Amino acid sequence: MKKFNTLLEAVEFAVTRCNSWSFATSNDNYDVKGLLVLAETSDSENPMDEDSFYVVSPAGAIGLCEDGEDIYWLFLTGSSTDEDLPTTLQTASQIKFCSKCGKEIILGAGFCGACGAKLN
Ligand SMILES: [Zn+2]
Known part of the structure; x- marks a missing residue:
């Protein structure tokens, strides 16, 4: 964030x-x-x-x-x-965003739930 x-x-x-x-x-x-x-x-x-x-x-x-x-x-x-x-800021720092569409992604997910881009 x-x-x-x-x-x-x-x-x-x-x-x-x-x-x-x-x-x-x-x-x-x-x-x-x-x-x-x-x-x-x-x-x-x-x-x-x-x-x-x-x-x-x-x-x-x-x-x-x-x-x-x-x-x-x-x-x-x-x-x-x-x-x-x-x-809290600690929680916020754990939130990751898709590098393709910018949507929030679930930690540990292999694909973006919004655009389907593969995540590292
Ligand atoms: Zn995405």
């Missing part, structure tokens, strides 16, 4: 994955523009600690990792309910 030092960097990556998000603890919804504006405001008002960083899930959900261990998911995507979001 990629690490981002600012929310804006995380959002700029997430927008390549999906185009709408909902805030995890409320019913607020964000489109690409809304999320970019929010990220810029958040970065200027709440600078990150050195140890903290953001992560982005394969489907575009954005999480915050403050201690290098636990992931707190901030923005969920429409497909987040189908996505098994890892709650």
